[in-house]
Amino acid sequence: MNRPRKILVIEDEKDISRVLKDYLTNNGYEVFVAENGQEGLKLIDTLSPDFIILDIMLPDMDGIELCRQTREAYNTPILILSARGSDTDKVLGLGFGADDYMTKPFSLSELVARINAHLRRESMDSRPKHDELLQFGSLIIDKKAYKVTIEGEEISLSAKEFELLYYLSKHKNQVFSKSQLLDAIWGYDTYGDESTITVYIRRLREKLESDPSNPTYIKTVWGVGYKFSLD
Structure with a gap:
């Protein structure tokens, strides 16, 4: 039991x-x-x-x-x-x-x-997963180690910041609404506050981007949500 x-x-x-x-x-x-x-x-x-x-x-x-x-x-x-x-x-x-x-x-x-x-x-x-190491140019996302590096330099992320980045990058070019991201990362959407996603996206950009206002990785799709894209 x-x-x-x-x-x-x-x-x-x-x-x-x-x-x-x-x-x-x-x-x-x-x-x-x-x-x-x-x-x-x-x-x-x-x-x-x-x-x-x-x-x-x-x-x-x-x-x-x-x-x-x-x-x-x-x-x-x-x-x-x-x-x-x-x-x-x-x-x-x-x-x-x-x-x-x-x-x-x-x-x-x-x-x-x-x-x-x-x-x-x-x-x-905690379950074993495939595709635990993702690489996009100099950005490396290691799911097993919960580690992110850019040009060899480790970026310090909280657990939820990492999970959000990993989820978006694993579904490259797919657009997700805030409620979909809440459901995927936090496990709920009915009770969730969508401003949580706004906060986390902003913090990820501050940590990953040389110019957070003109992001390289996490793009805003106005009126819809966010996507991970290098385009």
């Missing part, structure tokens, strides 16, 4: 953390709670959770900083919860390695749908 997947909730509001623990437990997860950032970092090291739910406003440290520190050592999926819904906070959270972002108040059923989608996607990515 498979063990329950472990979820770590890092949330200082006890009413919220209690509701999350009860609801997620009822949905078959093993749930642990940390009330501040330092406790959260310790539990990440000791528990090796399968998924992390992280409040952006913690009493002892900024949630985005905790996200950054976690991402330096682990690829565990991270979903940020925030009472602040500004695009700036979302860009910061996703930019420092979060995989998803939800604004309070939120739907518990939507939260579970997103968690299920992330974990399902992670399980699919």
Whole structure:
């Protein structure tokens, strides 16, 4: 019998953390709670959770900083919860390695749908795959090593940035809408926020392109979506 997947909730509001623990437990997860950032970092090291739910406003440290520190050592999926819904906070959270972002108040059923989608996607990515090394001129994308190089220089990408780049490049010249990319990379489209794709495309261009406003690799097809093309 498979063990329950472990979820770590890092949330200082006890009413919220209690509701999350009860609801997620009822949905078959093993749930642990940390009330501040330092406790959260310790539990990440000791528990090796399968998924992390992280409040952006913690009493002892900024949630985005905790996200950054976690991402330096682990690829565990991270979903940020925030009472602040500004695009700036979302860009910061996703930019420092979060995989998803939800604004309070939120739907518990939507939260579970997103968690299920992330974990399902992670399980699919762990299966052996063919065509794990893609090369386009000086750009080399190594799926097995989760490594991208341009002219021999490694480009630092988060797990989701890499997956988005790999998916687009594997389907060279095919145009995808934002909802299709959400479904392919995050595993959901009904609940997804399409601005997530905009943030990730912008960050990929900043890291890959010598001129992000005139991209070589990831092209915008206005009114439709994006494609990977060297044309």
